[in-house]
Amino acid sequence: MQFRRSAALLVAAIAGSLALTGCGSDSKAGSQDAAGGGSGKRTVTDANGKKVEVPAAPKKVVTLSEPTLDAALALGVQPIGATSGRGQSGVAGYLAEKAKSAKIVANVAEPDLDKLSAMRPDLILLDETVGAKRVQDKLKGIAPTVLTAKLNAPWKEAFSATADALGKKADGEKLLAGxxxxxxxxxxxxxxxxxxxxxxxxxxxxxxxxxxxxxxxxxxxxxxxxxxxxxxxxxxxxxxxxxxxxxxxxxxxxxxxxxxxxxxxxxxxxxxxxxxxxxxxxxxxxxxxxxxxxxxxxxxxxxxxxxxxxxxxxxxxxxxxxxx
Structure with a gap:
């Protein structure tokens, strides 16, 4: 209970902006759409230094690692698919209450590509903490895929990269400041x-x-x-x-x-x-x-x-x- 209260306080500072920048048609996405000529796309740089075109306002996000799931939930994004926690059948226990709608499509060793493909995601997020990093080419064939962090990258850097991929960089900065x-x-x-x-x-x-x-x-x-x-x-x-x-x-x-x-x-x-x-x-x-x-x-x-x-x-x- 203590954790839930504190987590709520952590994100309270950005609640107003999150309401405006949800996964649907938000004001930030609108400005990005305008900058992209109405394409609804934007470009981010992944942990390998590669440019990836992603939706300006992703609606069907899959997170294939614990850090990307944690980050998405902290920013108010509800992934449709996620990885199971280490030694657990569902998502990591501390995230279970917030991630009730996410279906398990991977474990830390590998993703289930058939299940993942059937979900028709519009954005896939992962990092080098999971085995999915070895099949990035296959993942890219399903949806735009962003590798947010290298193995042992500082957690705050990894979080900021995930926030950027989700179009919520400013919200991420506010959360870290809090x-x-x-x-x-x-x-x-x-x-x-x-x-x-x-x-x-x-x-x-x-x-x-x-x-x-x-x-x-x-x-x-x-x-x-x-x-x-x-x-x-x-x-x-x-x-x-x-x-x-x-x-x-x-x-x-x-x-x-x-x-x-x-x-x-x-x-x-x-x-x-x-x-x-x-x-x-x-x-x-x-x-x-x-x-x-x-x-x-x-x-x-x-x-x-x-x-x-x-x-x-x-x-x-x-x-x-x-x-x-």
């Missing part, structure tokens, strides 16, 4: 937790994996808040997650430990119970200080976007601005 303002407010309220060593892990198959390194929505948000990371969680990630040996549990310790699983918060609670039975886990400093925070792994472990980043910020605010 988020950055919230980050500043939370940072100022950390008190005794300012600069705290903050660990983020996913519990899977009886062991932890490090997530949220680099410039993704987790690492970027922690850095913006001035929070530090354990030594093993610094620098760029070599993959979406990095397994940690049970013999090296001390490497995931910190002043705070944000703990999730490949699923929702209930899955995280189940994982924490399992972790409690692992030798030495209960000796970790974060555990003894009662500074373990179970989170919605579908948001924290996703590839990221403004809604995922908002969930991360909300969890940090709730946990770390209450006690020092």
């Amino acid at each position: 988020f950055d303002k919230q980050v500043g407010e939370v940072k100022g309220a950390l008190g005794g937790n300012a600069g705290a060593v903050t660990s983020v892990i996913r519990w899977q198959n009886g062991a932890p994996s490090v997530v949220g390194k680099g410039k993704g929505h987790v690492g970027d948000t922690l850095a913006a808040l001035g929070l530090s990371r354990p030594k093993g969680q610094q620098g760029e990630s070599i993959g979406h997650s990095e397994p940690v040996s049970l013999e090296r549990l001390d490497s995931i310790d910190g002043d705070w430990l944000f703990f999730g699983a490949l699923g929702d918060k209930a899955a995280g609670e189940k994982g924490l119970k399992e972790a409690g039975g692992v030798p030495n886990f209960n000796k970790l400093k974060a555990v003894t200080k009662h500074h373990v925070v179970v989170v919605d792994g579908s948001a924290w472990n996703s590839s990221g976007g403004p809604l995922a980043a908002q969930a991360v910020l909300d969890d940090i605010k709730s946990a770390m601005t209450k006690k020092s």
